[in-house]
Amino acid sequence: MYKYDEIDQQIVDERVAQYRDQVRRYLAGELTEDEFRPLRLQNGLYIQRQAPMLRIAVPYGMLSSKQLRKLGDIAKKYDKGYGHFSTRQNLQLNWPKLEDTPDILAELATVEMHAIQTSGNCIRNITTDQFVGVAPDEVIDPRAMAEIIRQWSTFHPEFALLPRKFKIAVSGTKQDRAIVQAHDIGLEFYRDSNNKVAVKVWVGGGLGRTPILGSVIREHLDWQHALTYCEAIIRVYNLHGRRDNMYKARIKILTKALGINEFRNQVEAEWTHLKDNANTITEAELARVARHFEAMPYESLPDNDAGFDAAVASNPAFAAWVKRCVHAHKQPGYRAVTLSLKPHGSAPGDITSEQMWAVADLADQFSFGELRSSHEQNLILADVKQGDLFTLWEKARANGLATPNIGLLTDIICCPGGDFCSLANAKSIPIAKAIQMKFDDLDYLHDIGDIELNISGCMNACGHHHIGHIGILGVDKDGSEWYQVTIGGKQGNDASLGTVIGRAFSAEEMPGVVQKLIEVYVKERTPEERFIDTVRRLGVPPFKAHVYAKDEVTA
Amino acid sequence: MSNLIKIDNGTASIVNDDWTIVQLPATHVEERKQAGKVVLFKLTGESTVTEEQIANTVIPATGKIIVPLSVYVERNNELASRIAQGDVGVWFATHELIDYLIQEQHDLNALPIIAIFVERFADGRIFSLGTLLRTRYGFKNELRAFGDVLRDQLFFLKRSGFNSFLVRQDRSAADAVASLNDFSKPYQGAVDEPQPVFKRYNRGA
Numbered sequence: 001m002y003k004y005d006e007i008d009q010q011i012v013d014e015r016v017a018q019y020r021d022q023v024r025r026y027l028a029g030e031l032t033e034d035e036f037r038p039l040r041l042q043n044g045l046y047i048q049r050q051a052p053m054l055r056i057a058v059p060y061g062m063l064s065s066k067q068l069r070k071l072g073d074i075a076k077k078y079d080k081g082y083g084h085f086s087t088r089q090n091l092q093l094n095w096p097k098l099e100d101t102p103d104i105l106a107e108l109a110t111v112e113m114h115a116i117q118t119s120g121n122c123i124r125n126i127t128t129d130q131f132v133g134v135a136p137d138e139v140i141d142p143r144a145m146a147e148i149i150r151q152w153s154t155f156h157p158e159f160a161l162l163p164r165k166f167k168i169a170v171s172g173t174k175q176d177r178a179i180v181q182a183h184d185i186g187l188e189f190y191r192d193s194n195n196k197v198a199v200k201v202w203v204g205g206g207l208g209r210t211p212i213l214g215s216v217i218r219e220h221l222d223w224q225h226a227l228t229y230c231e232a233i234i235r236v237y238n239l240h241g242r243r244d245n246m247y248k249a250r251i252k253i254l255t256k257a258l259g260i261n262e263f264r265n266q267v268e269a270e271w272t273h274l275k276d277n278a279n280t281i282t283e284a285e286l287a288r289v290a291r292h293f294e295a296m297p298y299e300s301l302p303d304n305d306a307g308f309d310a311a312v313a314s315n316p317a318f319a320a321w322v323k324r325c326v327h328a329h330k331q332p333g334y335r336a337v338t339l340s341l342k343p344h345g346s347a348p349g350d351i352t353s354e355q356m357w358a359v360a361d362l363a364d365q366f367s368f369g370e371l372r373s374s375h376e377q378n379l380i381l382a383d384v385k386q387g388d389l390f391t392l393w394e395k396a397r398a399n400g401l402a403t404p405n406i407g408l409l410t411d412i413i414c415c416p417g418g419d420f421c422s423l424a425n426a427k428s429i430p431i432a433k434a435i436q437m438k439f440d441d442l443d444y445l446h447d448i449g450d451i452e453l454n455i456s457g458c459m460n461a462c463g464h465h466h467i468g469h470i471g472i473l474g475v476d477k478d479g480s481e482w483y484q485v486t487i488g489g490k491q492g493n494d495a496s497l498g499t500v501i502g503r504a505f506s507a508e509e510m511p512g513v514v515q516k517l518i519e520v521y522v523k524e525r526t527p528e529e530r531f532i533d534t535v536r537r538l539g540v541p542p543f544k545a546h547v548y549a550k551d552e553v554t555a
Numbered sequence: 556m557s558n559l560i561k562i563d564n565g566t567a568s569i570v571n572d573d574w575t576i577v578q579l580p581a582t583h584v585e586e587r588k589q590a591g592k593v594v595l596f597k598l599t600g601e602s603t604v605t606e607e608q609i610a611n612t613v614i615p616a617t618g619k620i621i622v623p624l625s626v627y628v629e630r631n632n633e634l635a636s637r638i639a640q641g642d643v644g645v646w647f648a649t650h651e652l653i654d655y656l657i658q659e660q661h662d663l664n665a666l667p668i669i670a671i672f673v674e675r676f677a678d679g680r681i682f683s684l685g686t687l688l689r690t691r692y693g694f695k696n697e698l699r700a701f702g703d704v705l706r707d708q709l710f711f712l713k714r715s716g717f718n719s720f721l722v723r724q725d726r727s728a729a730d731a732v733a734s735l736n737d738f739s740k741p742y743q744g745a746v747d748e749p750q751p752v753f754k755r756y757n758r759g760a
Contacts, residue, residue: 005758007740007752007758010739010740011738011740014737014738014739015738018738035705038677121677121679151752152742152743152751154742154743155710155711155738155741156743156745157710157711157712157713157715157743157745157746158679158686158711158714158745159682160682160711161678161679161708161711162679163679227743235683235686238679238682239680239683240599242596243595243596243598243677244594244596245594273691277749278744278749278751278754279744279751284753288759
């Protein structure tokens with residue numbers, strides 16, 4: 001993964017000094033609450049219900065064991081001994097003290113980490129596929145470009161105070177796993193007809209209060225121009241995006257208001273001035289950064305390991321884990337492994353300091369000392385030898401990290417919700433826990449098969465509920481918490497937004513509602529169909545009819 | 556005590572202000588609301604200055620003046636001789652269009668100073684406006700930020716082409732100066748340093 005040189009290190013060190021002085025000025029009364037807000041937000045610090053929340057950047061989800069160990073130390077020393085992986089692949093601490101945050105950043109800087117632009121109205125963390133670099137269907141490894149974009153966007157002076165937050169995702173696979181269509185800018189890397197690396201540029205996607213899938217603004221862009229083209233897009237947005245109403249300030253509102261064609265015309269006109277300027281990426285720079293992401297020193301292995309096959313055959317629990325948590329790898333004899341942060345009955349994405357240290361050890365022992373976080377809020381060891389899987393499983397299981405539920409109903413994607421977040425209308429974690437407990441039968445879960453359930457505690461949609469096969473949104477009705485259910489949302493190349501099935505439910509009703517949706521699926525499915533396929537084939541009505549059946553009787 | 560910071564030949568210092576900023580007279584503006592909230596920002600291109608305000612703007616008889624864009628355009632004849640002497644600059648707000656100025660004054664370098672008024676710290680349009688004035692329109696003279704200008708914008712303003720900063724009156728310009736150098740080796744090319752870091756330094760083979 002990318003290693004800092006003196007220039008990178010100096011920037012994070014100078015940021016710590018700058019932020020430390022901003023906190024000092026705030027505490028000394030030299031900055032008002034309103035003046036401090038944009039400054040602290042651009043360093044990932046929210047003031048929450050109980051305590052501040054600090055969001056630490058994990059650029060495109062890549063972590064070293066050393067970094068994770070330090071995160072475990074920080075959570076222990078400055079927080080309550082745990083952290084929370086978010087849907088933007090970042091790590092959040094829920095209980096730090098404001099006064100401690102400069103010291104936390106100083107500690108992070110020692111392991112080449114920071115909290116720069118993890119919040120606020122600026123370019124946020126760049127995200128990508130958690131199987132980047134190892135996925136068999138990968139065409140381009142976009143990590144070098146992600147790192148180049150990270151550097152370019154860090155303290156970009158022109159885009160320091162945008163109308164609203166701005167999220168960029170990159171992908172380089174046939175099957176999109178980075179939800180490029182749900183980002184302000186999505187950069188889809190591919191090889192063009194001349195076998196050159198090119199970019200398909202998506203713009204104006206986003207979830208939140210007004211969910212919109214992005215539009216293609218440019219089918220083909222040479223990779224060298226990725227930064228200047230982004231500059232053109234963001235300049236048009238910076239100047240013309242709405243600033244009078246924060247709920248209409250995202251770029252998706254501007255692209256919808258102008259129409260994609262007019263927006264494209266404006267961007268292309270701007271780009272004629274920016275094209276080939278000094279920020280154009282050189283072959284040399286791409287090569288320099290790409291060297292940090294070269295393939296691991298893999299051993300030459302057969303693609304099948306006899307010991308592994310025997311263990312799968314003789315141990316059903318191991319076999320169940322392999323089925324759900326072990327993924328194909330482009331290198332023969334290697335597999336990627338997802339460590340589930342979704343044990344039934346706990347907050348999705350939460351991880352204790354002890355678990356962080358344990359995962360760091362596992363990464364050192366089995367996966368070249370590196371790991372990734374995913375937007376599904378799990379951790380991934382990307383380069384594990386097949387012959388090591390059984391030992392890894394035993395150790396992961398001993399640390400509560402081997403729940404075999406990846407991609408299943410209980411692998412719930414969930415925001416922190418009303419327990420922590422001051423924006424939330426409703427709690428989300430207790431809903432997730434209740435559903436997990438209701439479906440605590442692994443055989444049944446495996447029978448239900450691939451399904452994605454997403455929960456957001458408010459319309460800001462941090463839990464990406466619009467693209468969940470089942471989406472649950474917390475809403476406020478007359479001061480009490482209710483939950484609106486959508487079905488038919490999906491991430492990926494054939495992304496879609498879910499459809500609301502009807503009136504909202506109370507928290508107590510939610511596990512039963514999910515149960516009823518599943519019952520319709522189990523009854524109606526063809527042998528090959530996943531939940532989403534059945535929903536797409538049948539539409540909402542049969543699901544709606546079953547869920548609200550009792551209402552109709554009493555009404 | 557002056558609150559004006561200027562960068563001259565790469566050195567920032569606090570200097571006396573030679574210019575008087577001419578304000579439009581206050582007007583009774585209708586409070587705009589959306590969903591019960593008072594609207595804080597004006598939209599780009601929104602016309603917010605009335606003919607009456609332009610006509611009633613009091614222009615000092617002597618001295619160097621920075622006049623509102625609308626006054627500069629509408630009362631250009633009246634100011635012609637002072638403009639010719641280089642005693643008139645222009646200011647505009649972040650929602651106003653540079654095009655409006657260009658239509659009146661094709662050669663921006665005839666203006667000794669352009670100032671941009673930022674009503675709120677959070678309004679980042681000022682950075683794009685500065686960048687455009689310097690890179691697209693080739694403006695070479697003094698470019699000033701005033702209004703809600705606080706020390707934590709200064710680094711970004713400098714990188715966006717500003718060389719003159721009128722820090723908000725209730726804050727210390729002397730303290731703010733230090734923030735111009737918050738970062739020594741910024742990553743990306745911008746107005747003050749067009750080359751990105753990967754072209755300025757050898758970052759290893």
